[in-house]
Amino acid sequence: MNLRFYTIAMLVAGFLSADGITQTLEKYSRKSISCVDALLVAGNFKLSPAEQQYFLEAIRAGIQIARFDYNTLPENIQQSFKRQLAIGEYTSEADIESLINNTLVPEIIKILDANKEIRAQSLVSETQRNSFIALKAKEIGITAEQLEQVMNSSYIYIPFIDAYHEKWSKNKKEVDVRIEGGLLWYHVITAENPRVEKFAKISSAGTGSADSEEDYKIDAERVNAKDFAFRNAAQTLATNLEVKIRELDMFKLMAPISEVYRHNIRFPLGRAEGIKLDAPFFVGEWVQADNGKVKLEKSGFVRVSTVSENRRAPGQLSQAVAIKKGNWVKGMMVVEHPRLGIDIAVKPRWLTLKIEEGAFQSDKFAVGFENFNGGVAGVDLDFQCNIASLTKKRQSFLVIGGTGAIVPVKSRVCSRQELFNLFDIFKISVEREQENSFATYFSGHLGYMRKFYFGRFALHGETLLGAQGLSIGGKYDDKDIRIINVSVGGRVNIGLEYALNIDCNVGVFTGYNIFAPMNIWYVKYDEKEEDITNFFAENYPKISSVGSTLGFYIHFSPPAIPFNPFAVVQKNMKSF
Amino acid sequence: MQRILIVILLIINNGLFGQGNLPRAREAVLLESSSPSEVMVRATGFGIDRKHRKPKAKTLDKSANNDAKKTAVWFVLFGGSDPLLQTDGEKQKFEKIQEDFFKTDNIHKYISWEADYYDKRLRIDNGKMLKVEKTFKINKSLLEAELVKRSIIIKPASISKLVGMPTIMVIPETTGDIAPLELLKIDPDIKKGAEVIESYLTAKKYTVIVPEQQQVLQELTATQYALGGVEEDYSYLLALSIGSDVYISYNVFVASRKIGSSTVKKAVVGCRAYETTTGRLLGTETGYSRERLAPNPALIEEAMNDAVDKVLSRISNYWKSDIKRGVQYKMIVSVSDSYDSDEAEDIIFKISDLLKEIASSLKENSVADYTYDVLIWVTPEQYPSATDIYRTLKSRYNGAGSVKKISISRKLILLSVSDE
Structure with missing residues (x-):
């Protein structure tokens, strides 16, 4: 219930924020960040030191983004801060601020001072580079203002966890971990009275699940189910927080457009700022309203098609392709639209399914399926993770998803004797039986998808491999029974989409399913697995899905999700 | 009624912006004198699109960019504390050619550099107008030479060769x-x-x-x-x-x-x-x-x-x-105290009369009993050097004593009148 509620809430929040407006006229200028290995735990729960350490590392790795310079605080200073924090005297936010002022700020100022001249070089404007001081005097031309800007563009964050839930299933097999936490952000003021001022508190949530009977490996380390769930939750939370940081006005990337050529624009941001292939940007211009307020009026959006290597050669331009093209000219602004890089696609579709009549038996009961051959309505739910940074191909996605459908096929579970006597499992009514008019169809798939945009339209093609299952269940002799047939196969889809807005595409698709019948059965009775054999000369029921499929398509790019199946993959993609 | 309204709007619009080729914005600031021949100016430009009811971004941008260029040149000509055109006469002469001068093609000649990016870009007036700020380097020397060529201003050197x-x-x-x-x-x-x-x-x-x-x-x-x-x-x-x-x-x-x-x-x-x-x-x-x-x-x-x-x-x-008055000299004549005050006064009067003949203009700084301090302007064709003035004065002087030089430099003539 909780998970569903948060998912919906986050999706809605993301949708509403899709048209958020920023109010800064300037191009993004680099900020420097300090962090300390300390975690504020605010709540009636305890985390082990190892869990705390993992959480801190996940946060640090999660928000290590290229648009920031990092001020590494000396270990002894960090230790001193942690020791004082651990004493427990610092409970309120004001206390923490005071502790930061006393222990960390002097050290941050030293680091800023040592690096300011190098960092200020990136602030030298085009006009300065063409002024007397640069051209004739051959000086870099850094001004006092720019040094002060560097000194005053420093921030520090302190991670916190304010809720932790660990929930085991009744049989103690499955565990769900949910972490709620975030970051307290402080601005370092380097005036006469150096201090920090809190300017933002961002928070999110992450969940993870695991099965205690499984073996798990994460970050090249074997871990138990609870640790696996914890780590997944921490990674998810860190990924969500990264997006939230990028959404803060002072950290949001923006730049003027340098060139507009047909459907392409070029702009002065690149690897130095950490932009990635396919990253979405709004395009717009600053408009002054009658009341004097200035706001960004968006007129379309683009996706990055070439990322410039501006770390070595400053001034290089990245390129983006217009998805929704406006009346654009040089000088308008591109403004980042921070997203996870994961699209959630919902695809109601029609698929064909064939079930050939058959039966099998265990030593307690017999199972029979009727014939079925026709189409059923199902729904795909896919997570599409953009892996363009890895593949170096625009609009390439790793897809993980599943399908669910109800199949109107009759099936019956009854005693072997009765079935033996009567020989017609489907026509004769018997005393002890479980008859189902429907079966549940489900499948899970993993695949690769590519999209090709033509303005707001996009053609997509995907290849999926996976497993499908047909399941019936109920009671037999007052005990739970579950019968699942499994087969493996694949599917190819092609589709046509239309970008409704920067976050949402709708479209249609068609494809072909190839899931041949397989005699793989999973039968569970009274919580125990049952062995099955042929029922005399009867064939096993043959369940297959071979044929075309077609459906509708809608995807949405959320700013945060509580459960991120790609959290670990995304963490490892950061370096690309 | 609607037609009348449209006509009124057109008149207002023309009144506001109907300035032909002249810049609309006329807001600029001098950033630096980059070199003796170039100045760096940040200029504002207003972009308008009269052709379309809903202004086209491209048209607005081009219009604003051109207007900023014109404003930058306008600033060097008219703006700031030391514009190229200073006198009313110069401004009146320029008015006659300003429409032609502010043609975009002509303005480009004087822009030696322009920034790739706007310093500021803002849509105003309910999105109908675009205001930009951009930095330019204007070749002031070239602009000055063009004004001299068109006889708008006179180069000091050309007044008197x-x-x-x-x-x-x-x-x-x-x-x-x-x-x-x-x-x-x-x-x-x-x-x-x-x-x-x-x-x-x-x-x-x-x-x-x-x-x-x-x-x-x-x-x-x-x-x-x-x-x-x-x-x-x-x-x-x-x-x-x-x-x-x-x-x-x-x-x-x-x-x-x-x-x-x-x-x-x-x-x-x-x-x-x-x-x-x-x-x-x-x-x-x-x-x-x-x-x-x-x-x-x-x-x-x-x-x-x-x-x-x-x-x-x-x-x-x-x-x-x-220079229109001629070449200026400071002359100090010291009369010997061997003369009494009346005699000294006569000597000074005679010197003064002579100087009025020689000089095209004269301004007395001080007339004391024995000292005469005066500024004179002479035509350089007649008196190319200070010595020529001295020579003429000496030869024409017919009062008591004689004129002698104490020191003559390029601007200062120190003379004495004595019997010796």
């Missing part, structure tokens, strides 16, 4: 404890200041006199002697001795402060131009560098560029108006 550009002496200000020439030797910042001004002057084709100790000291003593009653001003005396038309005195101050462990400095220079013969202040300007991490010479040059360009503009204006 015989006189040419004024001769200017550059000297640092001192407090009196130390001689300026000594200061030039011992203070590298002061020396740098002189170099920058001299570089500017030579680039603008002025004749620059660099005072040298040995040459001037003896002249200085004589001048000092002759101007016994004048307040002791080393620069003034030196300029008179050397004979510059104008002298520029300057001071340099470099302020510094710490930002963390870095020392940032800001140079402030004061630059004053004087008419040599009278010591009249022609113009004064203060120049500032940005506060930077840079060595003193670079900062001093940046600050001096800021100041000297404006001062030179004022010297040029002075010269243009003064």
Whole structure:
């Protein structure tokens, strides 16, 4: 219930924020960040030191983004801060601020001072580079203002966890971990009275699940189910927080457009700022309203098609392709639209399914399926993770998803004797039986998808491999029974989409399913697995899905999700 | 009714923007004098699109960009404290050609550099208008040459080929404890200041006199002697001795402060131009560098560029108006005290009458019992040098005693009248 509620809430929040407006006229200028290995735990729960350490590392790795310079605080200073924090005297936010002022700020100022001249070089404007001081005097031309800007563009964050839930299933097999936490952000003021001022508190949530009977490996380390769930939750939370940081006005990337050529624009941001292939940007211009307020009026959006290597050669331009093209000219602004890089696609579709009549038996009961051959309505739910940074191909996605459908096929579970006597499992009514008019169809798939945009339209093609299952269940002799047939196969889809807005595409698709019948059965009775054999000369029921499929398509790019199946993959993609 | 409204709107629109090729925005600021021939200007441009009911971004942008260019050139012509067009006559002459001059194709010629990005870009007036701010470098020399070519302004040198550009002496200000020439030797910042001004002057084709100790000291003593009653001003005396038309005195101050462990400095220079013969202040300007991490010479040059360009503009204006009267000389005639006061007065009257014949214009500074201090303007064709004036005066003088020279420099004629 909780998970569903948060998912919906986050999706809605993301949708509403899709048209958020920023109010800064300037191009993004680099900020420097300090962090300390300390975690504020605010709540009636305890985390082990190892869990705390993992959480801190996940946060640090999660928000290590290229648009920031990092001020590494000396270990002894960090230790001193942690020791004082651990004493427990610092409970309120004001206390923490005071502790930061006393222990960390002097050290941050030293680091800023040592690096300011190098960092200020990136602030030298085009006009300065063409002024007397640069051209004739051959000086870099850094001004006092720019040094002060560097000194005053420093921030520090302190991670916190304010809720932790660990929930085991009744049989103690499955565990769900949910972490709620975030970051307290402080601005370092380097005036006469150096201090920090809190300017933002961002928070999110992450969940993870695991099965205690499984073996798990994460970050090249074997871990138990609870640790696996914890780590997944921490990674998810860190990924969500990264997006939230990028959404803060002072950290949001923006730049003027340098060139507009047909459907392409070029702009002065690149690897130095950490932009990635396919990253979405709004395009717009600053408009002054009658009341004097200035706001960004968006007129379309683009996706990055070439990322410039501006770390070595400053001034290089990245390129983006217009998805929704406006009346654009040089000088308008591109403004980042921070997203996870994961699209959630919902695809109601029609698929064909064939079930050939058959039966099998265990030593307690017999199972029979009727014939079925026709189409059923199902729904795909896919997570599409953009892996363009890895593949170096625009609009390439790793897809993980599943399908669910109800199949109107009759099936019956009854005693072997009765079935033996009567020989017609489907026509004769018997005393002890479980008859189902429907079966549940489900499948899970993993695949690769590519999209090709033509303005707001996009053609997509995907290849999926996976497993499908047909399941019936109920009671037999007052005990739970579950019968699942499994087969493996694949599917190819092609589709046509239309970008409704920067976050949402709708479209249609068609494809072909190839899931041949397989005699793989999973039968569970009274919580125990049952062995099955042929029922005399009867064939096993043959369940297959071979044929075309077609459906509708809608995807949405959320700013945060509580459960991120790609959290670990995304963490490892950061370096690309 | 609707038609009337449209007509009214069109009239209003035409009234506001119907300026043909002239710039609409006319808001600009001088960022720096990058070199003697270039100035860097940040100009505003307004973009409008009359053709479409819903303005097209491309049209607005092009229009705003062109308007900013025009405004930048307009600023050099008319704006700021020292525009190229200064007199009403010059402005009236320019008005006749302004439509043609502000054609976009023509304006491009004077823009030697423009920024790739706007400093500011904002849609205003409910999105109907685009306001941009952009930085340009304007080739002021080329612009000036074009105005001279079109006979809008007159180049000082062209007024009198015989006189040419004024001769200017550059000297640092001192407090009196130390001689300026000594200061030039011992203070590298002061020396740098002189170099920058001299570089500017030579680039603008002025004749620059660099005072040298040995040459001037003896002249200085004589001048000092002759101007016994004048307040002791080393620069003034030196300029008179050397004979510059104008002298520029300057001071340099470099302020510094710490930002963390870095020392940032800001140079402030004061630059004053004087008419040599009278010591009249022609113009004064203060120049500032940005506060930077840079060595003193670079900062001093940046600050001096800021100041000297404006001062030179004022010297040029002075010269243009003064040269029309002829070449100016300061003459001091000292009458021997062997004459009684009545005789001395007669001598001074005779000298005065003679000078009125020689000079095209005359201005008396002081007439004492035995001293006559006067400024004269003579036509350079008739009197190419100070000696010619002296010779004429001497030959035509028929009063008591005879006219003798004490000292003659390029601008100062020191004479005496005595029996000997």
